[in-house]
Amino acid sequence: MDIEETAERIRTGDRRALARAITLAESSRADHRERAEALLAVLLPATGGSVRLGISGPPGVGKSSFIEAFGSRLIEEGHRVAVLAIDPSSRVTGGSILGDKTRMERLARSPEAFVRPSPTGGSLGGVARRTREALLLCEAAGFDVTIVETVGVGQSETAVADMVDLFLLLLPPAGGDELQGIKKGVVELADLVVVNKADGDLLASARRAAAEYQSALRMLRPTTADWQVPVLQVSAREERGLDEVWQAVGRFRAALGEAGLARKRAAQARAWMWSEIDDSLIRAFRAHPAVAARLAEAEAAVSEGRQPAATAARELLAAFLGRT
Amino acid sequence: MDIEETAERIRTGDRRALARAITLAESSRADHRERAEALLAVLLPATGGSVRLGISGPPGVGKSSFIEAFGSRLIEEGHRVAVLAIDPSSRVTGGSILGDKTRMERLARSPEAFVRPSPTGGSLGGVARRTREALLLCEAAGFDVTIVETVGVGQSETAVADMVDLFLLLLPPAGGDELQGIKKGVVELADLVVVNKADGDLLASARRAAAEYQSALRMLRPTTADWQVPVLQVSAREERGLDEVWQAVGRFRAALGEAGLARKRAAQARAWMWSEIDDSLIRAFRAHPAVAARLAEAEAAVSEGRQPAATAARELLAAFLGRT
Numbered sequence: 201m202d203i204e205e206t207a208e209r210i211r212t213g214d215r216r217a218l219a220r221a222i223t224l225a226e227s228s229r230a231d232h233r234e235r236a237e238a239l240l241a242v243l244l245p246a247t248g249g250s251v252r253l254g255i256s257g258p259p260g261v262g263k264s265s266f267i268e269a270f271g272s273r274l275i276e277e278g279h280r281v282a283v284l285a286i287d288p289s290s291r292v293t294g295g296s297i298l299g300d301k302t303r304m305e306r307l308a309r310s311p312e313a314f315v316r317p318s319p320t321g322g323s324l325g326g327v328a329r330r331t332r333e334a335l336l337l338c339e340a341a342g343f344d345v346t347i348v349e350t351v352g353v354g355q356s357e358t359a360v361a362d363m364v365d366l367f368l369l370l371l372p373p374a375g376g377d378e379l380q381g382i383k384k385g386v387v388e389l390a391d392l393v394v395v396n397k398a399d400g401d402l403l404a405s406a407r408r409a410a411a412e413y414q415s416a417l418r419m420l421r422p423t424t425a426d427w428q429v430p431v432l433q434v435s436a437r438e439e440r441g442l443d444e445v446w447q448a449v450g451r452f453r454a455a456l457g458e459a460g461l462a463r464k465r466a467a468q469a470r471a472w473m474w475s476e477i478d479d480s481l482i483r484a485f486r487a488h489p490a491v492a493a494r495l496a497e498a499e500a501a502v503s504e505g506r507q508p509a510a511t512a513a514r515e516l517l518a519a520f521l522g523r524t
Numbered sequence: 525m526d527i528e529e530t531a532e533r534i535r536t537g538d539r540r541a542l543a544r545a546i547t548l549a550e551s552s553r554a555d556h557r558e559r560a561e562a563l564l565a566v567l568l569p570a571t572g573g574s575v576r577l578g579i580s581g582p583p584g585v586g587k588s589s590f591i592e593a594f595g596s597r598l599i600e601e602g603h604r605v606a607v608l609a610i611d612p613s614s615r616v617t618g619g620s621i622l623g624d625k626t627r628m629e630r631l632a633r634s635p636e637a638f639v640r641p642s643p644t645g646g647s648l649g650g651v652a653r654r655t656r657e658a659l660l661l662c663e664a665a666g667f668d669v670t671i672v673e674t675v676g677v678g679q680s681e682t683a684v685a686d687m688v689d690l691f692l693l694l695l696p697p698a699g700g701d702e703l704q705g706i707k708k709g710v711v712e713l714a715d716l717v718v719v720n721k722a723d724g725d726l727l728a729s730a731r732r733a734a735a736e737y738q739s740a741l742r743m744l745r746p747t748t749a750d751w752q753v754p755v756l757q758v759s760a761r762e763e764r765g766l767d768e769v770w771q772a773v774g775r776f777r778a779a780l781g782e783a784g785l786a787r788k789r790a791a792q793a794r795a796w797m798w799s800e801i802d803d804s805l806i807r808a809f810r811a812h813p814a815v816a817a818r819l820a821e822a823e824a825a826v827s828e829g830r831q832p833a834a835t836a837a838r839e840l841l842a843a844f845l846g847r848t
């Protein structure tokens with residue numbers, strides 16, 4: 201099928217065409233990548249129309265349950281919701297959301313939702329690129345809320361924050377010492393903090409945790425910003441607090457403004473281009489025969505203090521650029 | 525003077541030879557850089573013998589006063605102390621420490637201390653490289669405590685943390701909302717938090733602030749680590765608490781262990797080599813005529829959503845690698 205026809209099918213909401221296009225974007229085969237890029241180039245004018253939400257939080261906090269409840273609520277309101285995942289560990293597990301299918305049953309069945317597990321294999325950079333492209337494809341297919349979930353291993357939260365309009369951090373109803381699962385710097389990425397499981401016996405500790413998070417945030421975020429990060433409480437299980445989350449998303453978008461959002465997305469696109477360039481440059485560098493032949497020895501010499509780092513770097517660069 | 529002779533002078537503690545070598549390392553002239561690298565290569569076996577401390581904190585917290593008091597105390601104990609600075613804003617101000625000379629009077633006069641302002645000009649990466657090299661030169665000159673200070677603009681704290689054994693964050697005697705000066709993620713770099721100005725009227729708020737910081741840290745750092753970040757209180761003015769800081773430094777080194785320290789430094793050296801390579805690759809990329817000719821249009825196309833980021837990156841890469 202030619203590119204234009206596939207693009208048209210995606211634009212008119214053909215789910216199988218969308219799924220196949222994402223599969224192409226995820227492929228490591230050069231001809232697949234090329235086709236995916238061509239498709240994306242055609243569809244680009246149809247993208248940008250969704251509220252892009254990133255959601256992260258420690259394992260077991262209830263990300264899947266929250267997305268199921270929140271996404272279902274949005275669909276009741278007339279939205280169309282796409283859920284994508286970034287899981288850098290997916291090389292091993294085969295994707296976190298897949299195993300969660302049961303916890304997103306309603307979404308998985310809804311014609312107004314599209315749930316896609318994390319692409320398997322590859323570096324975080326590669327996974328992030330493919331998820332970005334999947335997000336754009338979902339927008340072209342008319343989904344007006346796109347949710348990118350990550351389980352939060354290492355740098356994946358930053359990758360997610362760099363592709364969404366708003367980054368929501370989901371936290372458990374227990375503050376202080378029990379927040380070990382949270383990685384360095386993640387709290388500071390959050391535009392919105394949501395304490396889940398504010399129900400039953402956990403209600404009181406959820407309230408305490410929210411207060412603790414709020415004071416930690418005050419210490420970490422300048423008060424001068426346009427946006428004060430709110431700490432909300434929800435129960436995914438009892439489906440409470442979900443509308444408040446959506447309202448906070450709306451307030452955040454309003455605070456950004458049209459122009460602010462456009463600037464943010466333009467900066468993200470440029471940063472994405474540069475991270476692609478960085479990745480490719482390093483890959484080309486490592487693959488260069490003259491570099492490959494010397495790299496191990498250079499790293500050893502630098503590690504053991506036999507050669508200054510700058511000297512080793514300069515020599516490898518010269519080899520790469522063909523000056524030796 | 526030949527390299528060997530200069531190296532010998534530095535090793536035997538000739539301060540003018542050391543100062544000149546650092547000036548060479550800071551120079552952007554290719555022949556100077558070459559000479560500096562050659563010198564460093566000769567001196568490398570004489571490096572590694574210092575306790576490397578990074579110190580950062582918001583403007584006015586008392587970094588200069590603390591280093592003056594702390595460094596003087598160490599000298600009384602028989603140490604030799606070198607103080608270097610990283611100040612990414614130094615392009616404009618001409619270096620932060622220079623203007624502070626008055627606040628490091630004792631150190632500046634002491635034959636057992638060496639105070640060097642931040643190299644002026646250039647990118648943070650460039651400044652960081654030169655400071656690393658200055659640190660190694662100071663070690664070769666027999667300084668057994670090296671302190672790298674940064675005023676904490678943007679990413680400079682990370683650059684400092686990446687070149688020292690221990691990163692000390694100096695904080696004011698006021699927690700909560702007043703901690704606006706602290707940049708994202710910096711608290712999480714700290715191996716040791718020190719509240720300054722714990723004296724006079726400020727004693728009570730210093731104590732309160734220390735407690736607040738301690739609880740914020742509990743929320744940010746996993747309790748499972750080998751090292752619990754201590755929060756100490758000092759007064760640089762009244763020279764109190766300084767021995768406790770030095771003891772904490774010793775405990776940190778002991779917790780790392782000889783092998784741990786060697787591993788940390790080897791990893792830092794490798795990371796330094798890679799950051800040099802990254803910087804140089806990007807510089808070569810931007811300077812390539814075929815890239816330079818297209819870059820502005822590519823960035824605009826990506827920003828405005830006219831071209832997918834991956835496509836723009838691929839095309840620029842092909843131009844750089846001579847494939848178009």
Ligand SMILES: Nc1nc2c(ncn2[C@@H]2O[C@H](COP(=O)(O)OP(=O)(O)OP(=O)(O)O)[C@@H](O)[C@H]2O)c(=O)[nH]1
Pocket residue numbers: 257258259260261262263264265266296300303351396397398399402434435436437438
């Ligand atoms: N009490 C209560 N339990 C909840 C709530 N949301 C989720 N849970 C429970 O928490 C557990 C984990 O929920 P998940 O939705 O799988 O959490 P997750 O964050 O997706 O977990 P991973 O995918 O493993 O990282 C399950 O046992 C849920 O039933 C809630 O709002 N209240």
Ligand SMILES: Nc1nc2c(ncn2[C@@H]2O[C@H](COP(=O)(O)OP(=O)(O)OP(=O)(O)O)[C@@H](O)[C@H]2O)c(=O)[nH]1
Pocket residue numbers: 581582583584585586587588589590620624627675720721722723726758759760761762
């Ligand atoms: N009460 C009290 N004041 C202090 C103490 N240490 C420094 N100060 C005062 O705090 C002010 C700033 O001190 P500096 O040492 O210049 O602080 P700094 O962090 O180096 O400042 P910048 O270099 O501008 O970032 C001065 O007025 C000092 O006298 C202390 O221990 N107690």
Ligand SMILES: [Mg+2]
Pocket residue numbers: 263264265296297300
């Ligand atoms: Mg899950």
Ligand SMILES: [Mg+2]
Pocket residue numbers: 587588589620621624
């Ligand atoms: Mg100062």
